[in-house]
Amino acid sequence: MEKTMFDIATQLFDGQDIRFGPIDFEKDPEVESKWTHNAEFMRLFEFDPARPISAAIVKKQYEKLEKQIEENRNLFHFMIRAKADDRLIGKAMIIRIEWSNSNCVLRLGIGAPEDRRKGYGTQALRMLLRFAFAELNLFRVTANVPEYNAGALALFRKFGFTEEVRRRQALDRDGRRWDLLVFGLLKDEWLNQASA
């Protein structure tokens, strides 16, 4: 990873092929509504039951989310956009921040199947970790991954996360039970890698 990561002038929200941006209330609801019509995406990204959500309801959810961010001050939300055409391709979030314990939970999703396996997730996670450790100055980050989400497992392992907890048979899908894995990464571990 580039040394410039630790430069004050290096942009936090600007990656190689992607950038982080705010919600676009005009364009994004349509796109995200489309993702929710793909059950596979919903099952990779959500623990709640998959269900198609209309653009109007997605818009309401955005409003609720921005209100929550403003009131609770314990979460951050970014839209991931492809720099080439400014298209919405995913979401990156830091949630459940405990300021006194300096910890949080990460969430990351690439919406459309055709945008996966192109390195967007890797770039987004790199930016999200820098934001968590070098901007929010958190001490540790946590990620919860179902055992059936092979893409996410590979991604977090690639970034040096440690598999810390295996919550046995905690999820029920497709008529069987699945383990939920909890991954953790500490600031020191991230610093050592990022400067290597």
Place this chain on the structure above:
Amino acid sequence: MKDLFRGELVRLTSEEPEFRARQEVLWQNDTEFHRLADGDPAEMYSTKKIQGWLEKAVEDSFGPERYSFSIRTLEGDKLIGFLGLWCNLIHSEVWVGIGIGDRAYWGKGYGTDAMKLCVQYAFMELGVQRVSLGLHAYNPRALRAYEKAGFRLEGRTRQDLAREGKRYDSLWMGILRHEWLQMQNGDKA
């Protein structure tokens, strides 16, 4: 049928929010209790505020996802703590939180007894597949109590918690339905 609410040392009861709030406002003076039971900073809330939360919890407990009990001793009928269950109906899992606020009853099996009732309630009344909980690494007494109730340690999130200038792991435990049933058969044999 078994009496779901009666153990060997304690029973699970409802409580008037007003009475329980008067106890909880005393318990919150004990910051060691707070730090054992919770990961957030210790705070001082009024009886009125606590009573409001308890009233809200009573209202919520008419839904299928939230169950809240007071823990009372069989001998003397003394209110010593509380028990909360959060049920995830979709994934058939219950999360548990327990606190024995009266420190005269620590380390004497009261918490273990209440936790056994809790697990029994989750599997035999709520019918879930799994019961889960979390605790702090600096609370070995709770770890032993949960192991006695049948929970298995499933891992630790490293340096999760900051207290007194040091960092501590959080421990995560679970018990599966078939493990608990096996335990019951073993107890009978």
